[in-house]
Amino acid sequence: MMTAQEYMESMKKYNPRIFLGGKQVQLMENPTTMTVLKANTRVYELTEDPQNAEVMTADSPFTGIKVSRNLHISNSTADLERRMEMARLTSQALGTCNYRCVGADVLNALAGVTWEMDRELGTDYHQRLINHLKYLQENDLACSGGVTDAKGERNKRPGQQEDPDVYVHVVERNEAGIVVRGAKVSQSGAIGAHETIVIPTMGMKPGEEDFAVAFAVPNGAPGLTYILQYTPFTAERELNDSKYLGNPEYGQRETCIMVFDNVFIPWERVFLCGETKYCGKLISRFAKTHRMNCGGACKVGFIDLIIGASQLLAEYSGVQKTPHIVDKITDMIRISETARACSVASALKGSEEPAGSGFYQPDDIFGNVAKLTVAEGFWDVMKWAGDIGGGLAVTMPSEKELENPETADYVRKFMRTSAPAEARLRMAKFIQNWSAGLHGAGTWHGAGSPMAQKMALYSLTDLESKKLMAKELAGLE
Ligand SMILES: Cc1cc2nc3c(=O)[nH]c(=O)nc-3n(C[C@H](O)[C@H](O)[C@H](O)COP(=O)(O)OP(=O)(O)OC[C@H]3O[C@@H](n4cnc5c(N)ncnc54)[C@H](O)[C@@H]3O)c2cc1C
Missing domain, CATH: 1.20.140.10 (Butyryl-CoA Dehydrogenase, subunit A, domain 3)
Structure with a gap:
C-alpha cells in the first residue's frame, strides 16, 4: 500500500488546471490546495498505523491483498460497520473531509448495479469495474466521487434544460470510448485525488440515455478544469501563517466545480452508458x-x-x-x-x-x-x-x-x-x-x-x- 510520503510524491505527476479566486494556481504550491493534499496524506498515515488496521483496511476478494477501506466493496455487515467507523475516525483526525469518502461510496453503489446489469442485459460493465477496481487497489489510489450535476433549473428534466451541459452527458461514442461534457459541482477534494468516479446525480427516464453515464477519469485529464470554492477562509489562509487559523493543517472542506469540456473516456473506464433504467438504483x-x-x-x-x-x-x-x-x-x-x-x-x-x-x-x-x-x-x-x-x-x-x-x-x-x-x-x-x-x-x-x-x-x-x-x-x- 502507498505510504503518506508516496502519496504526496505521486501527486507531483499530475498537473490539473485549477482556478482559485480568479487566478490559475498550482496544486503543489497553493496554501489552500495544499490543505487537500495534507488531509489525504493524513488519511494515508492513519491507514499505515497498525492500531487502525481493522477500520482503515480490508482484505480484497478481488486482488487477495490488503487494501484501503476507501477502495473496498463491503461484503458483510461487519464491513459496513468498519466503513462508518472509518468516517468517524477520519473526521476526528482531520476536522474536514476524508476526501476519498464519496469515491468509496460510489464504487460500492456501482459494484451492485453493474453486477445486475451484466446478469440482466449481458453487458460486461461489472467485469470492467472489477478490472478497474483491481488497478485502483493494487496502486492504492485516492478516488473522489462526482455525483452532483450543476442541474440548472431544478423543475426541469436534463433534456428540457436550455443548456444540456448542466448535466454531464455523452456527446460522442466511438470505437475507443465516449466523449463527455458538462460539470459536477461541489466536488470535495477532486484536485487531490488520483481519479474521480462519476455517476448520474439522479434517476433517468427513457429518452435521457445520454445523461445516463458512469465512468472513471484520471486527475487532470485533457478537457478537465477545476474551479475551486473561494470563501473568507480562503482569503484568511492566503494572508496568514496557517498556525493562526481555526484548522491549521487541513482547513475547510474544499470543493470545486469540475468542468468536463469534451473529455475522452476509454470504454474500459465506462461502467454505464445509456441504461436509464439502472440510474435510479445507482443513486x-x-x-x-x-x-x-x-x-x-x-x-x-x-x-x-x-x-x-x-x-x-x-x-x-x-x-x-x-x-x-x-x-x-x-x-x-x-x-x-x-x-x-x-x-x-x-x-x-x-x-x-x-x-x-x-x-x-x-x-x-x-x-x-x-x-x-x-x-x-x-x-x-x-x-x-x-x-x-x-x-x-x-x-x-x-x-x-x-x-x-x-x-x-x-x-x-x-x-x-x-x-x-x-x-x-x-x-x-x-x-x-x-x-x-x-x-x-x-x-x-x-x-x-x-x-x-x-x-x-x-x-x-x-x-x-x-x-x-x-x-x-x-x-x-
Ligand atoms: C460541503 C459539501 C461537500 C460536497 N461534496 C460533494 C462531493 O464530493 N461530490 C458530490 O457529488 N457532491 C458533493 N456535494 C453536493 C451535495 O450532494 C449537494 O449539495 C446536495 O445534493 C444538494 O444539491 P444542491 O447543492 O445542488 O442543492 P439544490 O438542488 O440547489 O437544493 C436547494 C434546495 O432546493 C430543493 N430542491 C432541489 N431540487 C428540487 C426539486 N426538483 N424539487 C423540489 N425541491 C428541490 C432542495 O431540497 C433544497 O431545499 C457536497 C456538498 C457540500 C455542501
Missing part, C-alpha cells in the same frame, strides 16, 4: 451508504471535536460545573451519540444487495435518520458551542497580537482567565471555524438536502402496518 444505493457515512458518522467525528473545544473553553473560563453549561454539553453528546447509534444500526441492519452478489448495503431507514439527526442537530451543536465560548468566538483579536510589542501585553492581560491568552484565543478560533463558518450549510446539504431524506423516510415506512396496529388495539374492524 439510491449510493445515497444509502453515503447517508450512513458522510451524513451520519462523519459528522459525529466533527461534533466530538466541537464538544472537546466547548468543554475546554468552559474550563478556561471556570463555568464547567454550571448546570446550564453541563446541560448544553450533555445535549451535544446526545446528538452525537444518537447519530452514531443510527449509523451503527444502519450498518448492522444492512443486508446483501442485490441478493446473491456478495455486496452489502446499509439499512436505508436508519441511514436516512442518521443524516436527518445530524442535519438538524448540527445547528444546535454550533449554537451551544457559540454560547459556551462567549462572544470571543466572533470578537477575538488575532493571535498575531501576541507577537506585536504594542498590543501583546494588553491582549495577554485581558484575554487570560485560568488559562493563558494563547490557549483561549487558539480554542476560540477553533470554535469560530465551526460555528461561524461553512459547516452549517455544508452539513445540511452534504450527502443530499434533508428534504430528500424526508421523502425517502416517508416512502420507506410501512404506514399500513402501523395503521393496522392502532386499529386492532383500539378495537376497530
Whole structure:
C-alpha cells in the first residue's frame, strides 16, 4: 500500500488546471490546495498505523491483498460497520473531509448495479469495474466521487434544460470510448485525488440515455478544469501563517466545480452508458451508504471535536460545573451519540444487495435518520458551542497580537482567565471555524438536502402496518 510520503510524491505527476479566486494556481504550491493534499496524506498515515488496521483496511476478494477501506466493496455487515467507523475516525483526525469518502461510496453503489446489469442485459460493465477496481487497489489510489450535476433549473428534466451541459452527458461514442461534457459541482477534494468516479446525480427516464453515464477519469485529464470554492477562509489562509487559523493543517472542506469540456473516456473506464433504467438504483444505493457515512458518522467525528473545544473553553473560563453549561454539553453528546447509534444500526441492519452478489448495503431507514439527526442537530451543536465560548468566538483579536510589542501585553492581560491568552484565543478560533463558518450549510446539504431524506423516510415506512396496529388495539374492524 502507498505510504503518506508516496502519496504526496505521486501527486507531483499530475498537473490539473485549477482556478482559485480568479487566478490559475498550482496544486503543489497553493496554501489552500495544499490543505487537500495534507488531509489525504493524513488519511494515508492513519491507514499505515497498525492500531487502525481493522477500520482503515480490508482484505480484497478481488486482488487477495490488503487494501484501503476507501477502495473496498463491503461484503458483510461487519464491513459496513468498519466503513462508518472509518468516517468517524477520519473526521476526528482531520476536522474536514476524508476526501476519498464519496469515491468509496460510489464504487460500492456501482459494484451492485453493474453486477445486475451484466446478469440482466449481458453487458460486461461489472467485469470492467472489477478490472478497474483491481488497478485502483493494487496502486492504492485516492478516488473522489462526482455525483452532483450543476442541474440548472431544478423543475426541469436534463433534456428540457436550455443548456444540456448542466448535466454531464455523452456527446460522442466511438470505437475507443465516449466523449463527455458538462460539470459536477461541489466536488470535495477532486484536485487531490488520483481519479474521480462519476455517476448520474439522479434517476433517468427513457429518452435521457445520454445523461445516463458512469465512468472513471484520471486527475487532470485533457478537457478537465477545476474551479475551486473561494470563501473568507480562503482569503484568511492566503494572508496568514496557517498556525493562526481555526484548522491549521487541513482547513475547510474544499470543493470545486469540475468542468468536463469534451473529455475522452476509454470504454474500459465506462461502467454505464445509456441504461436509464439502472440510474435510479445507482443513486439510491449510493445515497444509502453515503447517508450512513458522510451524513451520519462523519459528522459525529466533527461534533466530538466541537464538544472537546466547548468543554475546554468552559474550563478556561471556570463555568464547567454550571448546570446550564453541563446541560448544553450533555445535549451535544446526545446528538452525537444518537447519530452514531443510527449509523451503527444502519450498518448492522444492512443486508446483501442485490441478493446473491456478495455486496452489502446499509439499512436505508436508519441511514436516512442518521443524516436527518445530524442535519438538524448540527445547528444546535454550533449554537451551544457559540454560547459556551462567549462572544470571543466572533470578537477575538488575532493571535498575531501576541507577537506585536504594542498590543501583546494588553491582549495577554485581558484575554487570560485560568488559562493563558494563547490557549483561549487558539480554542476560540477553533470554535469560530465551526460555528461561524461553512459547516452549517455544508452539513445540511452534504450527502443530499434533508428534504430528500424526508421523502425517502416517508416512502420507506410501512404506514399500513402501523395503521393496522392502532386499529386492532383500539378495537376497530
Ligand atoms: C460541503 C459539501 C461537500 C460536497 N461534496 C460533494 C462531493 O464530493 N461530490 C458530490 O457529488 N457532491 C458533493 N456535494 C453536493 C451535495 O450532494 C449537494 O449539495 C446536495 O445534493 C444538494 O444539491 P444542491 O447543492 O445542488 O442543492 P439544490 O438542488 O440547489 O437544493 C436547494 C434546495 O432546493 C430543493 N430542491 C432541489 N431540487 C428540487 C426539486 N426538483 N424539487 C423540489 N425541491 C428541490 C432542495 O431540497 C433544497 O431545499 C457536497 C456538498 C457540500 C455542501
